[in-house]
Amino acid sequence: MTLQETYTALGREIAAAGARLIAVSKTHPVDRIKALYDMGQRDFGENRAEELAEKAAQLPDDIRWHFIGHLQRNKVRLITPHTHLVHSGDSLRLLRELDKRAQDRRIDVLLQYHIAAEESKYGLTEATGQALLDELNTTPLQHVRIIGVMGMATYTDDTEQVETEFRTLHEIFRAVKENYFVDDPAFTELSMGMSGDYPIALRQGSTLVRIGSKLFGEREH
Numbered sequence: 001m002t003l004q005e006t007y008t009a010l011g012r013e014i015a016a017a018g019a020r021l022i023a024v025s026k027t028h029p030v031d032r033i034k035a036l037y038d039m040g041q042r043d044f045g046e047n048r049a050e051e052l053a054e055k056a057a058q059l060p061d062d063i064r065w066h067f068i069g070h071l072q073r074n075k076v077r078l079i080t081p082h083t084h085l086v087h088s089g090d091s092l093r094l095l096r097e098l099d100k101r102a103q104d105r106r107i108d109v110l111l112q113y114h115i116a117a118e119e120s121k122y123g124l125t126e127a128t129g130q131a132l133l134d135e136l137n138t139t140p141l142q143h144v145r146i147i148g149v150m151g152m153a154t155y156t157d158d159t160e161q162v163e164t165e166f167r168t169l170h171e172i173f174r175a176v177k178e179n180y181f182v183d184d185p186a187f188t189e190l191s192m193g194m195s196g197d198y199p200i201a202l203r204q205g206s207t208l209v210r211i212g213s214k215l216f217g218e219r220e221h
């Protein structure tokens with residue numbers, strides 16, 4: 001299939017489920033991004049701060065850039081001028097740094113939860129997430145707005161396990177909404193699903209799927 005055919009089919013499938021496609025363009029050159037842009041795509045995802053800043057400078061201003069990788073605090077200033085949504089809000093210190101560097105802008109962020117069986121240094125647990133949110137109730141952020149949650153399932157062929165993990169993330173989303181954002185209409189996003197597991201994520205209520213290799217082909221390392 002051509003890029004256009006893949007994009008059209010994927011776009012239909014994702015829209016039918018009521019979700020939005022984020023084209024994960026990390027490692028791919030700007031001309032590939034521009035090709036997809038010319039087909040109408042506006043949401044793109046990157047996981048390295050320098051790469052996002054470099055690409056944003058070369059591409060149209062109406063692209064909505066999503067930062068989807070672990071974000072170090074010393075890289076925050078590189079992305080704040082360009083980023084539409086940070087998916088990887090995984091610590092209070094990071095949120096405070098984003099708040100400080102926002103200047104007069106608003107920065108939308110998702111809380112990243114660790115839902116996979118694999119070990120990972122990043123991502124909140126339900127307990128650490130709750131502690132973070134309690135802390136924010138006491139000392140709120142000025143410019144950062146939390147609008148949902150994000151997570152990655154285990155990389156496995158066991159579709160039942162993946163389904164269970166996505167269901168868990170949806171339950172976390174509901175609980176956080178109920179306990180902390182019940183009167184906040186902006187808290188709506190459930191970012192889950194990648195090339196290998198997005199149909200399962202859509203079934204479990206994903207609103208944002210992050211797809212790279214299925215669109216652009218395998219990444220070179």
Ligand SMILES: *Cc1c(COP(=O)(O)O)cnc(C)c1O
Pocket residue numbers: 024026047068069152193194195196210211212213214
């Ligand atoms: C790379 C990446 C994706 C896209 O992965 P594919 O398997 O290529 O679709 C999605 N989410 C995150 C956080 C990523 O780092």
